[in-house]
Amino acid sequence: MVSSDPYLIFGAPSIGEEEIAEVDSVLRSGWLGTGPRVAQFEHDFAAYKGVAPLQAAAVNSCTAALHVSMVAARLDPGAEVITTPLTFCATVNAIIHAGLKPVFADIDPVTQCIDPQAIEAAITSRTQAILPVHFAGRPCEMDRIMAIAEKHNLLVIEDCAHAIETEFKGQKAGTFGDFGCFSFYVTKNIVTGEGGMILARDEKHISRAKVLALHGMSKDAWHRFSDKGYRHYQVVEAGFKYNMMDLQAAIGIHQLRSVDSNWLRRGEIWARYSDALAGLPIRLPAAESPDQRHAYHLYTIGIDEDSCGTSRDSFIDRMNDRMIGTGVHYLSIPEHPFYQLRFGWKPEQWPASMTTGRTTVSLPLSPKMSDRDVERVIDAVEASLTLRQR
Numbered sequence: 001m002v003s004s005d006p007y008l009i010f011g012a013p014s015i016g017e018e019e020i021a022e023v024d025s026v027l028r029s030g031w032l033g034t035g036p037r038v039a040q041f042e043h044d045f046a047a048y049k050g051v052a053p054l055q056a057a058a059v060n061s062c063t064a065a066l067h068v069s070m071v072a073a074r075l076d077p078g079a080e081v082i083t084t085p086l087t088f089c090a091t092v093n094a095i096i097h098a099g100l101k102p103v104f105a106d107i108d109p110v111t112q113c114i115d116p117q118a119i120e121a122a123i124t125s126r127t128q129a130i131l132p133v134h135f136a137g138r139p140c141e142m143d144r145i146m147a148i149a150e151k152h153n154l155l156v157i158e159d160c161a162h163a164i165e166t167e168f169k170g171q172k173a174g175t176f177g178d179f180g181c182f183s184f185y186v187t188k189n190i191v192t193g194e195g196g197m198i199l200a201r202d203e204k205h206i207s208r209a210k211v212l213a214l215h216g217m218s219k220d221a222w223h224r225f226s227d228k229g230y231r232h233y234q235v236v237e238a239g240f241k242y243n244m245m246d247l248q249a250a251i252g253i254h255q256l257r258s259v260d261s262n263w264l265r266r267g268e269i270w271a272r273y274s275d276a277l278a279g280l281p282i283r284l285p286a287a288e289s290p291d292q293r294h295a296y297h298l299y300t301i302g303i304d305e306d307s308c309g310t311s312r313d314s315f316i317d318r319m320n321d322r323m324i325g326t327g328v329h330y331l332s333i334p335e336h337p338f339y340q341l342r343f344g345w346k347p348e349q350w351p352a353s354m355t356t357g358r359t360t361v362s363l364p365l366s367p368k369m370s371d372r373d374v375e376r377v378i379d380a381v382e383a384s385l386t387l388r389q390r
């Protein structure tokens with residue numbers, strides 16, 4: 001039963017020789033901090049997304065990107081921000097740290113993205129923003145969400161942590177809302193170790209975000225250590241320490257160049273999984289829509305104990321016994337004690353998110369995986385389901 005194969009790590013990054021050489025040259029250059037490579041990464045990422053260079057700001061995480069975006073937007077203290085309960089805790093923590101109040105709208109259980117109808121139902125006189133998460137790389141229904149935002153005069157901040165390559169009706173994720181926030185964490189589709197990017201429709205929002213991301217020091221501070229000689233900086237507000245380093249951008253520049261080939265490879269793995277797992281009593285990801293581009297970030301299956309003969313958690317243990325790492329994205333936010341205590345939330349209030357969170361498992365989906373790795377995962381899924389019936 002136990003495999004002699006090496007452990008297949010969930011979310012293994014694919015790092016090429018170009019990344020390694022660029023990091024080496026940053027280290028040798030002596031300029032590790034924010035500098036020319038960060039500027040180039042911002043420029044390249046903006047070009048990839050089809051926006052102006054002044055509409056992009058690199059930061060050190062998506063969490064920072066979300067936080068700074070909401071601070072830069074100058075929402076009223078305590079204003080309500082509508083988001084999904086099926087997300088990483090950082091989405092909700094960023095709302096709280098921006099002095100705002102998270103309010104949930106449940107997901108559509110098929111797409112696992114926030115349900116626009118539930119957004120409308122959650123709007124109050126205190127609502128000032130919507131924060132959709134393009135879940136697993138599938139776009140939210142941005143036409144409907146933007147129409148709701150316009151009707152109620154709400155700001156939109158897109159959590160694009162899963163959605164670097166995502167498009168909805170030909171438009172790229174992160175360019176619909178006032179802000180789009182991206183992650184380059186080690187398991188994401190582009191990796192810089194830790195890292196993030198803010199896109200904003202309004203260049204003024206980006207220049208404020210940049211000030212906030214570097215202690216609140218006036219714009220010129222970004223060039224303070226350049227060869228133009230020493231210049232005094234001015235602190236214009238109480239900012240944060242969220243800037244990206246050249247050491248990180250050195251990786252990101254080359255990761256971005258592989259983004260399409262990596263996407264194609266994950267697409268192949270996705271298709272193979274969908275084909276091979278189709279006959280099993282598990283829930284597979286919703287069929288893709290022809291007018292959408294899925295980023296293929298997470299391949300999430302659903303393990304319902306009644307139909308699968310195993311609970312989600314014992315399925316994960318059995319996969320682990322077979323040396324296959326999996327992930328859970330995510331237990332719904334109200335499952336966690338902090339949010340229950342602080343807001344009085346119960347998971348049952350958002351049943352689709354609760355049920356999805358209690359049954360979901362993410363299979364490995366990395367461009368680094370060989371065909372043999374993919375077959376190992378498929379075999380392990382089959383074996384982990386049928387174990388009880390033996």
Ligand SMILES: *Cc1c(COP(=O)(O)O)cnc(C)c1O
Nearest residue numbers: 061062063088090161183184185
């Ligand atoms: C990973 C993730 C984040 C946080 O990204 P970091 O770069 O690690 O801060 C936020 N939201 C979602 C949906 C994520 O998956």
